[in-house]
Amino acid sequence: MLSRRSVVLAAIAASTGLTAQALAFETKTFDAKSFAAAQKAGKPILVAIHASWCPTCKAQKPILSELTAKPEFKDLVYFVVDFDNLVDQSGDDGV
Secondary structure (H helix, E strand, C coil), X not given: CCCHHHHHHHHXXXXXXXXXXXXXXXXXECCHHHHHHHHHCCCCXXXXXXXXXXHHHHHHXXXXXXXXXXXXXCCCEXXXXXXXXXXXXXXXXXX
């Protein structure tokens, strides 16, 4: 089921004429070394937690791609954390 926020974000994306071209924005897979380098450089950073099965993630992807393609965000470093891999690597089984 879609949350109210997802519906609003989808409506905004539709009203702005979002196209498949906006999805071409390059993202970086999160790693501590790259993150530290971006911090040291004083760059603005966005870290997005993503899961392929998550409907909210799917709804946010085109919106984030559109926003990060805007000139005012040209220096933004956009990292993506794969939720499933993060959980697997942590060794925490949630118990």
